[in-house]
Amino acid sequence: MSTAQPIPGPVTPARGLGRLFIRKSLQQMQSEHESSGLRRSLSSLNLVSLGIGCIIGTGIFVLTGRAAAEFAGPAIMVSFVITGVLCTFVALCYAELASMLPVSGSAYSYSYASMGELVAWIMGVLLVLEYGLAASTVAVGWSSYVVSLLQDVGLHLPTRLTAAPGVPILEGGTVVALGVVNLPAIVAVIAASSLLVLGVQESANANNIIVLIKLSVVVAFILVGAFFVNTDNWFPLVPQEIPAPPAGTERGVWADIWRAMKNVLSGQNASQYGVGGVITAAATIFFAYIGFEAVSTAGAEAQNPGRDMPIGIIGSLLVCTALYILTSAVLVGIVPYTELDTAAPIAIAVNKMGMPWFAILVKIGAIAGISSVILVLLYGQTRIFYTMARDGLLPPAFARVHPRFRTPWIGTILVGILASGFSGLMSLDALVDLTNVGSLAAFAMVCFTVLYLRITAPDWARPFRVPFFPLVPVIGAAMCLFLVMSLMANAATRNFFLVYLVGGMAIYFSYGIRKSRLARGELVVGAEPTMDLPKRLDI
Numbered sequence: 001m002s003t004a005q006p007i008p009g010p011v012t013p014a015r016g017l018g019r020l021f022i023r024k025s026l027q028q029m030q031s032e033h034e035s036s037g038l039r040r041s042l043s044s045l046n047l048v049s050l051g052i053g054c055i056i057g058t059g060i061f062v063l064t065g066r067a068a069a070e071f072a073g074p075a076i077m078v079s080f081v082i083t084g085v086l087c088t089f090v091a092l093c094y095a096e097l098a099s100m101l102p103v104s105g106s107a108y109s110y111s112y113a114s115m116g117e118l119v120a121w122i123m124g125v126l127l128v129l130e131y132g133l134a135a136s137t138v139a140v141g142w143s144s145y146v147v148s149l150l151q152d153v154g155l156h157l158p159t160r161l162t163a164a165p166g167v168p169i170l171e172g173g174t175v176v177a178l179g180v181v182n183l184p185a186i187v188a189v190i191a192a193s194s195l196l197v198l199g200v201q202e203s204a205n206a207n208n209i210i211v212l213i214k215l216s217v218v219v220a221f222i223l224v225g226a227f228f229v230n231t232d233n234w235f236p237l238v239p240q241e242i243p244a245p246p247a248g249t250e251r252g253v254w255a256d257i258w259r260a261m262k263n264v265l266s267g268q269n270a271s272q273y274g275v276g277g278v279i280t281a282a283a284t285i286f287f288a289y290i291g292f293e294a295v296s297t298a299g300a301e302a303q304n305p306g307r308d309m310p311i312g313i314i315g316s317l318l319v320c321t322a323l324y325i326l327t328s329a330v331l332v333g334i335v336p337y338t339e340l341d342t343a344a345p346i347a348i349a350v351n352k353m354g355m356p357w358f359a360i361l362v363k364i365g366a367i368a369g370i371s372s373v374i375l376v377l378l379y380g381q382t383r384i385f386y387t388m389a390r391d392g393l394l395p396p397a398f399a400r401v402h403p404r405f406r407t408p409w410i411g412t413i414l415v416g417i418l419a420s421g422f423s424g425l426m427s428l429d430a431l432v433d434l435t436n437v438g439s440l441a442a443f444a445m446v447c448f449t450v451l452y453l454r455i456t457a458p459d460w461a462r463p464f465r466v467p468f469f470p471l472v473p474v475i476g477a478a479m480c481l482f483l484v485m486s487l488m489a490n491a492a493t494r495n496f497f498l499v500y501l502v503g504g505m506a507i508y509f510s511y512g513i514r515k516s517r518l519a520r521g522e523l524v525v526g527a528e529p530t531m532d533l534p535k536r537l538d539i
Contacts, residue, residue: 021116022518024109043303047312048319051295053211055320056218057373059288061366062141063432064328065345068337072281073239073273076328076337079281084321086282086483087289089476090443091317092466093450094293095310099464100453107293107446108384112391114449114456117519121393121512123445125504127384129438132415134290135189135377136422137431140164142370143184143423144344149363152356157184164427170342185423192374193416196382197402197409210372215323217365220358221346222326228353229333239337241274283483286436288324291373292317293443306463378415385411392517393508433493440480440487447477 068076097110108127112120147162163169163179170176295312331340334349342348346366350359386408389398398411422431450466450473466472488494513519 020118020513022516023114023116024112024518044308044311044315047295047308048315049211051292051312051316052215052319054291054373054376055289055316056211056214056323057138057141057291057370059285059290060218060324060327061346061370062144062344062428063285063287064324064331065335065340065342065348066428066432067281067284068328068332068345069339069341070281071272071277071284073237073277073337074234074332075238075278076281076285076332077325078237079278079285080288080321080324080328082278082282083286083289084317084324086286086476086479087292087317087321088314089472089479090447091292091313093447093473093476094295095313095464096450096462096466097446097453098295098309098313099306100460100462107442107449108387110449111445112518114453117393117512117516118508119445121388121508122501122504123442124384124388124393125501126438126442126445128381129435129500130290130442131377131381131384132419133422133431133435133438134287135192135374135381135419136185136426137287137428137435138370138374138377139185139188139419139423140182140428140431141344142188142367142374143182144342145347145363145366145370146184146188148344148347149360149367152360152363164425167427182424186420188371188374189378189416189420189423192371192378193412193419195375196379196412196416197407198405210369213365214369214372217362217369218323218327220365221350221362222323222330224355224358225330225334225349225353229330231333233333233336234329238275238278239273241276242272279483280486283436283440283486284432285324286440286483287432289317289320290435290439291376292320293446310464378412378419381415381419382408382412385415390517392515392520393512395511430492433487433490434496437484437487437493437497440484444477444480444484447473447480451477 064076067079068074072079097107101110101113108120108124111123143162147157150157159169159177160180161183164182165178165180167179168175168177169179292313295309295316327346331345331349334352335345340348347359347363350362353359385394385398388394389396389408389411398414399408400410401407402409451470453460454469488497
């Protein structure tokens with residue numbers, strides 16, 4: 001094991017408040033990448049496939065039904081359009097950053113190079129919500145499809161062991177029990193974590209096969225399900241707002257939009273149906289799009305980052321947006337939206353088609369696809385902790401590599417324990433809302449980072465530039481913050497998020513600020529043995 005070496009670049013420790021904004025230089029980040037052992041082997045097609053593989057998962061297989069039943073009704077199709085437009089703005093910002101900073105670490109690394117250590121820490125804390133809690137959320141969706149598939153073959157797990165404590169378990173629209181623990185979700189996370197400790201080697205070709213399976217399932221559902229659509233289920237497209245607005249309230253599309261926005265900004269979340277419900281659903285299904293930014297973490301392995309990264313990020317997003325709109329249209333066309341408040345809505349739809357063989361095929365495909373997403377998200381979280389630990393902001397145990405498996409085993413085990421606990425003990429609604437808040441806040445910071453770097457580093461090479469600057473990053477940041485506020489109207493979500501941020505800042509000021517290797521004038525190159533990184537386990 002070699003020792004950390006000083007490197008070229010501005011490493012003189014700052015004093016006072018300036019200490020909080022000490023930045024990595026571009027030379028430092030490039031030097032770190034050159035010692036990582038990663039190969040530039042990913043083409044633009046690999047990156048598009050990678051993005052689709054991470055995006056398509058629990059969002060489309062699970063959340064579509066809940067968002068339609070509780071918030072938007074058939075207008076869930078419109079909600080997917082709104083969220084797709086927002087993600088396009090954010091994706092363009094990610095594409096610019098990924099092309100100019102083709103390194104691992106994603107938004108954490110971008111923040112460290114642009115706005116400094118404190119902002120990078122906050123970004124890292126937000127990414128824990130995006131990846132760590134997202135893995136737990138995906139595991140809950142995996143559990144629902146496994147339970148449904150087992151029932152199809154005559155196996156029935158104890159009902160109370162398939163949902164988080166206090167979560168109502170429905171059968172035929174009737175509550176039959178309250179959950180005690182979601183045991184299948186815990187098993188899924190533990191299994192994925194164990195594989196990561198052993199060192200999963202997933203090639204780009206294997207990832208392409210998994211993506212093909214998931215795409216086949218989604219496309220098959222769209223094509224076959226289209227023959228079972230009852231268009232009467234699409235109307236009214238936007239069900240009446242509950243509770244209805246007071247008599248004399250101005251009505252009309254723009255009046256409804258304005259009232260919904262005012263309700264969100266004032267903390268009054270008029271979320272069930274009406275225009276307000278469409279907006280709330282857009283915030284809820286945002287989880288379905290998490291994953292397109294994972295392409296940015298592969299910047300250090302892209303063959304031609306300046307060209308391939310924008311294609312990978314934007315291409316995967318556009319493909320998935322089209323599939324989401326079509327899938328939601330078929331789903332609410334087959335099953336009335338009021339019956340879709342379940343963690344396995346597509347399973348309900350295929351069961352209603354009366355084609356048992358097709359139902360089993362779709363569920364197996366969904367389980368396979370969701371399984372890969374759990375693995376990817378857990379890996380992403382351990383990768384973030386690994387990077388932060390090598391920077392000195394977390395204890396070195398998180399970057400300790402197993403002598404045999406060459407994986408950060410301690411961090412992986414800890415992440416697995418925490419994620420399994422969340423998946424087994426928290427409801428799907430709570431997990432989704434918290435994940436979305438963290439992701440939206442992180443995306444807003446990415447948009448601000450593009451604005452900041454255009455002003456402070458105008459001469460940096462940018463192979464890809466955000467079009468219509470500064471409108472795109474400004475609108476992207478504003479839309480993200482607006483949706484964050486719509487989710488924060490929920491007191492439980494707001495309180496957890498604020499406590500979580502305070503706890504994260506406490507860790508930084510009690511540990512990270514004192515141990516930062518950048519502040520000591522050190523670079524982490526060679527300070528820890530490198531991992532045998534999967535040739536393509538996404539993040």
